[in-house]
Amino acid sequence: MRLEKCWFCSSTIYPGHGMMYVRNDAKIFRFCRSKCHKNFKMKRNPRKVKWTKIYRKLHGKELPQDTTFELERKRNRPERYDRNVVEDTVKAMKKISETREEREAQTLANRMRGKKTQQRREDLAELQQGIHLVKAPTALLEEPSLTLPKEKMKVKVSVEQESKAMES
Amino acid sequence: MRPQTYSNVADNSGARESMRIRVPGASNRQYASIGDMIVAVVREAVPNMPPKGSEVVRAVIARTRKGLNRDNGMAIRFDDNAAVAIDREGNPKGTRVFGPVARESRECHFAKTVSSAPEVLR
Numbered sequence: 001m002r003l004e005k006c007w008f009c010s011s012t013i014y015p016g017h018g019m020m021y022v023r024n025d026a027k028i029f030r031f032c033r034s035k036c037h038k039n040f041k042m043k044r045n046p047r048k049v050k051w052t053k054i055y056r057k058l059h060g061k062e063l064p065q066d067t068t069f070e071l072e073r074k075r076n077r078p079e080r081y082d083r084n085v086v087e088d089t090v091k092a093m094k095k096i097s098e099t100r101e102e103r104e105a106q107t108l109a110n111r112m113r114g115k116k117t118q119q120r121r122e123d124l125a126e127l128q129q130g131i132h133l134v135k136a137p138t139a140l141l142e143e144p145s146l147t148l149p150k151e152k153m154k155v156k157v158s159v160e161q162e163s164k165a166m167e168s
Numbered sequence: 169m170r171p172q173t174y175s176n177v178a179d180n181s182g183a184r185e186s187m188r189i190r191v192p193g194a195s196n197r198q199y200a201s202i203g204d205m206i207v208a209v210v211r212e213a214v215p216n217m218p219p220k221g222s223e224v225v226r227a228v229i230a231r232t233r234k235g236l237n238r239d240n241g242m243a244i245r246f247d248d249n250a251a252v253a254i255d256r257e258g259n260p261k262g263t264r265v266f267g268p269v270a271r272e273s274r275e276c277h278f279a280k281t282v283s284s285a286p287e288v289l290r
Contacts, residue, residue: 016241
């Protein structure tokens with residue numbers, strides 16, 4: 001029994017799932033579900049379809065090349081059963097998947113770095129532009145306690161609460 | 169495959185296309201699948217070769233678009249409908265088989281046909 005990869009989306013195909021299409025040149029395409037199969041029939045290129053793993057790796061959304069993927073390389077030579085080897089493999093699988101998850105989390109963190117400050121800046125800009133939706137301009141002039149937040153982190157609590165209400 | 173189904177002939181026996189007539193040995197059997205022997209009439213043939221158009225031959229089905237379902241749950245579909253011309257004993261008429269063949273044909277005593285296939289799908 002072998003766990004295959006879907007040709008289109010690269011997800012694992014477990015036994016009992018999916019479909020195999022054999023072209024007349026004997027090239028085999030495996031699909032995990034009919035969604036992938038239908039996309040294939042539409043002649044879509046998985047490298048351009050945004051939800052596939054290939055696209056994500058190609059466009060730097062996910063860990064593209066790593067030594068942790070070496071364990072899953074397809075091996076065609078059958079191994080003679082050895083209990084120790086099996087034991088070691090099981091342990092290694094666990095450790096390797098842990099390290100891979102760590103590295104993937106790191107890639108995600110790298111990708112998302114600076115997102116928070118950028119988001120904050122965008123929110124402030126939006127607040128300054130749209131404050132008339134929340135409070136009338138004359139009210140701002142009359143009540144000195146209400147001021148728009150400055151560019152720095154010091155923000156009036158009441159205005160911040162309003163911005164949260166506006167954003168949600 | 170139902171009666172009147174056209175299928176490509178996947179060997180070099182000289183026929184190009186055949187049309188299924190019947191499944192031998194069953195009076196009213198409708199469907200023939202991969203690995204079944206069928207009786208077919210040659211609809212299109214390579215010129216100057218033994219099977220002429222409208223000659224009745226036996227064939228074993230090698231590929232169908234409908235495909236088959238394996239025991240492990242994997243469904244296999246092929247690109248076309250294709251059959252290999254055989255004689256009454258089950259030996260292939262041609263010398264070469266084109267295209268992949270499903271393993272199921274071997275199980276139905278068509279070992280010789282399957283062994284000359286370029287690719288057998290396990």
